[in-house]
Amino acid sequence: MKSLMDKCCEKCFHSPASPCKDYIKCRQQGPLCHEDDNCRAKYKAFLEDIHLPADSSKRQILICAGTGCTSSGSRKLVDALVEELKKQGLQDKVAVKITGCHGFCEQGPLMIVEPQKIFYTRVQVEDIPEIVAGHLVGGQVVERLLYVDPATGEKSLTYETVPFYAKQKRLVLANCGHINPEEIADYVANDGYLALTKALFEMTPEQVIEEVKISGLRGRGGAGFPTGMKWSFVRAAEGDKKYVVCNADEGDPGAFMDRSVLEGDPHAVLEGMLICGYAVGADEGYIYVRAEYPLAIHRLKVAIAQAEECGLLGDNILNSGFNFRIKIKAGAGAFVCGEETALLTSIEGNRGMPRPRPPFPAQKGLWGKPTNINNVETFANVLLIIRNGGAWYAAMGTEKSKGTKIFALTGKVNNTGLVEVPMGITMREIIFGVGGGIRDGKKFKAVQIGGPSGGCLPEEQLDLPIDYESLTSAGAIMGSGGLVVMDETTCMVDVARFFLNFTQAESCGKCTPCREGTKRMLEILTRICEGQGKEEDIETLERLARVVKSTALCGLGQTCPNPILSTLRYFRDEYEAHIRDKRCPARVCQALLVYTINAEKCTGCGSCARACPAGAISGEKKQPHVIDISRCIKCGNCMQKCKFGAVEKA
Amino acid sequence: MSCQCECQDEVARKEALEKVFEQYRGTKGALIPLLQEAQEIYGYLPGEVMQRIAAELKVPFSKVFGVATFYAQFHLKPRGRNIIRVCQGTACHVRGAARVFESVSEKLGVGRNETTADLRYTLETVACLGACGLAPVMMVNDDTHGRLTPERAAEVLEQYE
């Protein structure tokens, strides 16, 4: 760790035992309390060591060490690069830095060469010598590792020009992928902890809350409750002990923005929690993070230890009299613990079963004490608001939804990854702008938004400006911000079944409608997909969905029918085709498919017959083969094996 | 010999658990962290260990059991060093997955979701591995083995210690 606790000179009275209250600002703008060119030079060097100036002769290579890039081998890349630099005697001229997630995991491992910000994708160990010899020594960019836009075929030289990034507004994610998350100095050099200093010394807790209210920030965990209002409830609640809890139990399949922030910019979450603790009058915080996120837990532990060492966590923070400690609680594998009351029950050491609200956590939360719960992304927004002012924040977005939102864009779209955009942007801009359109030139069919509790929106909703209200009225939810793009080859009944399968397995079992209702809805959907649907099934599904939504105890139950209700609303004809005609229009539901061999295309090579596990294909050598439908088990092997496209499904 | 070794292991585990207890003494909401640490030490959550945790925290044993069975992370039975997953998909079914399963089950002397006494194998089934072209299929750890016969399935297991 580059020390933040050293004195700059004899005049400086900053020390680990008694940190100067202005030292954060001093590092960024200093020296503040005295004039000294030597000190100024020292501070400048500190910053430039982290932010290489554009004309620097030094170079810095950033390698992504997020979960995605690590699993594609970025750790080995770091070792190989360090080795190669040594070999070439460049170790002093080129710094190698690991970073958190860039949100473009599909292209990983990612590498950025600074100060020019040359952006390399899918870098392998074998590419290292060429990067070092060709680029770092020879000054020749390694063309073949540049990003190629699948839509246009154009190459992008630098990070900023990659269309995926160019069309985003990365504020919360600004540090992710650009700083070393295990180095507090990197964070401080990027205005880190400036907002905390400002809150502690220039604002009263009430002013902090007022600023958050002005910003219009709403909870990013899904429900969109106004953050400032929540904070004011907790501040007003009576109690000598209050808690701040960070919900990092990101469980929606496909959503990984919280993981990315935790891995890439953990101090931002700590700083947000600190500001919140100061505002609501709490002295203890918990971060409840999924056990499935070991890297995030590790980075948080490192960050907490460093913040404690730097006098930013603990007793009497920066001599302000404010005390705050943060503890990590690892979840144990239960999706429902993302629900706030279940999360609290789980921290207390119980089965993660939700409690009825009221009383709300703001009144009676953790161990019965007033508790403020926000999710990771919400906390990461807070410091931006305090640093830049609520009005600055409120200038972005729509009337009721302010600021930016991070979406996890996946599915049948050209660019998949984390996308941070201003509220109010249309779905079309995200999918066709940032996302670069549908993969393989196929036709857009629907986008599923909001995770397993979300809904599917069809083409006619593409120009809907995205905010909390518009999504809800369209039958979806903001949720955590998962966006799954579907094309014409996706069956909407199957999609509904897929999500119900997930929520059914994750129901906690406490309330009747969710425990029993999800099971029956899943059984009906499965039956429809298997061609056993009955005419009355749609009506039964609608009744069940309506009742579960309106009577379930917690958010999980109340939202889990959304995938059914929204697909029934926009794609009812697909349900009818499955039930009445025993046909899957998207040709996905195996049981409803009929495989045939097109006699004109068939060469009689026999590979389909050999691949068939059921022995359903017969035919003379070099003569068109036929499939015996009664024996066919619809596994699709024959279709995969046929080189001539002769096997067709309908 | 092996008995003595296991006993020593058991002593070491108990000591490790005792250390964890000390570490968490006085911590609020320690049940789940203790279960996590205990599973880290034992590989699963034996009944006696859960009972000791209950006694340590002065909470009902029934509650510890209720919590342990709620979360997906916790295993109440020892899991083997090697996890076998026999595919039960349609294609495998038609090509004799049932006989493959029987053969493995017979060889190991365990049923579905059971683990051999020496903790070498845990036998599980899986809905479909998506390798229908190789049916019948089973996975051992991360390796996929296809075109199995009952005899070959039993043989394949030998390589996993």
Added chain:
Amino acid sequence: MANVTLTIDGQKVTVPAGTTVLDAARSAGIFIPTLCHDPAIPGFGACRLCIVEIPGMRNLPASCVTTVAEGMVVHTASEAVIEARRTIIDLLLANHPQDCLTCEKNGDCRLQDYAFMYGVRQTSFHGERKNHPLDDSNPYIIRDQNKCILCGKCVRTCQAVPGRSVIDFGYRGFNTRVVTAMDVPLGESDCVYCARCVAVCPVGALTYKPMAGKGRTWEMQKKSVTCTFCESGCTFELNIRDGKVIGITAKEPGPGRPLCLKGRLGLELLYVEKPMTPMLKKDGQFVPVSWAEALGLEGLVDRMKEVEGQP
């Protein structure tokens, strides 16, 4: 405490602030069905049968955990409420044996009452059902988990007595069930057979073994008696059929009323014409014991015999 006036089904009701909508309705004689609500241990809010419609509130809130507010308007039997209740009953029946004809609880079963009241003849869902073996492992309580509707009243009443907590919820979601530690049968657990759980079970999941097959609920007259074995003064009921006491059951447990096996057995001996043979667990096995031993009076009885000079 200040009073609050609200309108329930068009009727003005005034109750102290902080009262639940359920209690407010009941105080005005308005019926709302409940399964998991236990006035002694309120606030669980799981069965969702007591939902009502309150204009301005999202969804249909459960009246047992919703507190009244000034000017609140409550509909306890609107179309949406009725549909929801019918559906919840329908869902419970879909995972419950339809063997009312031979069920001990027939005639005194809340699920049966509500199915009748809301006209749910049979379930409309035919899928997976619970399938657990009958727990007949002890001489006092029969546990049929297949009939359990997971209202949790047994769990909460068992936890209400310090040191008991023999049962809790186990597993998750559709597989949730009430379990003992390590999911052993009740007979192998630390259960002391006080039968508080039986007294609160709204369905036939927990029944008295000594009463099994001795009569239908409507053939029995009940008479309350107070146990005098200790100062707790728990209340029990004599179950009388054709003028004869055929068994003792615990009345709903109240605060400070632990109920215990000894008390119940003592009353059994006092009142029942043909009392059961008392059984106690020794070395993990239930064995018949003398009444003196069952009631913990061996020393006393021996001494009495000695003092009174009887052989």
